Amino acid sequence: MAVIEELTGELARLPGIGRKTAQRLTYHLLKRPAEEVRRLARAIEAVADRVRACSRCGNLSESDPCAYCTNPRRDQSILCVVEEASDIEAIERTGQYRGLYHVLGGRLSPLDGIGPAELSIASLMERLGNGEIVREVIVATNPSVEGEATALYIHKLVQPLGIRVTRLARGLPVGGDLEYADGVTIAEALAGRREL
């Protein structure tokens, strides 16, 4: 029973998984063929052993520099700054962006003790000052109060370098319904309205 308990305990530590779900997953795995379970274990082990943060952009990758940084077909003159490596996946899914990335590792939150020194802002400035031919920095931090302050902080640092700094637009979601949108989102959409 000890190993079952151990696996249940480990699974329960994952985000979004409570004790009960962890137990269900454990018993589900026990019912699967042993080779299938070993394959899962090997995949987890491989992720732990091989995936590292890219020394250039901070993306999580098996290679260093990562595939985005070394891809010559990507536009080297545009840099998209995101809070977390998982945000890269969301932007890539759009198929609309062909530039490079930079992962901050969070956002400014003085109350939680996260200041500029806790984020990869110094390495961003190093990249921009190191002869990388960047013409535009897109700040894609989350549209929250803290994400906004982070964007502003980056803008203050980058703009004097003569690099264009842009921010992702905010407003109503495509296919959404105005009636069900919250007040803050509608207010932001109104503030960010544009000419037709």
Next chain:
Amino acid sequence: MPLIRDDAIILQSLAYSETSKILRLLTRSHGVRSVIAKGAMRPRSRFCGLLEPFTVGIATIYLKEGRELQTLGGFDLLRSGQSLGRDLLRFGGASLLAELIVRTAVEEHQPGLYHRLLRALDRIECAPAAELESVLLAEAWGLVADLGYAPILDHCTACGRALDPDEDGVFDYPAGGVRCRECAGGVTGRTVPAAARANLSRLVAGVAVALERTRGYWILLDRFIAHHVADGATIRSLPFLAEVLQP
């Protein structure tokens, strides 16, 4: 499980699990409460966009006595705090006030505290850039005083003698105020000239004073808070403010 509806200001918002958020709320009648907003980060959540720091609204809370974490049932927006994120100094100042309240949080009703923070956020949001730093100092010192930690500035903390208006003093952090020159031997705190003492008194009363140099008032605030409000711990918003204030 009783349901309460109360005006609330979001002090802190933390992601919890995949889609939920844990919030610290300053309510008008129920003190500071921690609540979980289940599913708040789902794209179609009714909370979407609302549960950000400094947002003011009417919170519906399922209250279960004896539990530290209550459940948020709804949040009707009264005022968004988004604009505070568009100025680093305003953002840092609002964070400082929120952190001071979180540090001293109690669940009991604290009369006036809700309105004090509401007014302070208003003032920080609307202050002209040239006056903003003084407003932040006044709101921070004023809040410290309202939380019950007002520094003693009108008489010596050692001998009790009333200080003359034109008399310099030396700040004694552990004693929580100034000492007269005669009692200042061995005290390592900053010298507080008479004019600075008068300015500090006005700041503690919440009056934004036009200050030529502000650094000394920030240092006093930092050390005073560390001694009296934060039990020696660092107030995390202050280093951020110091960085933003750097020319």
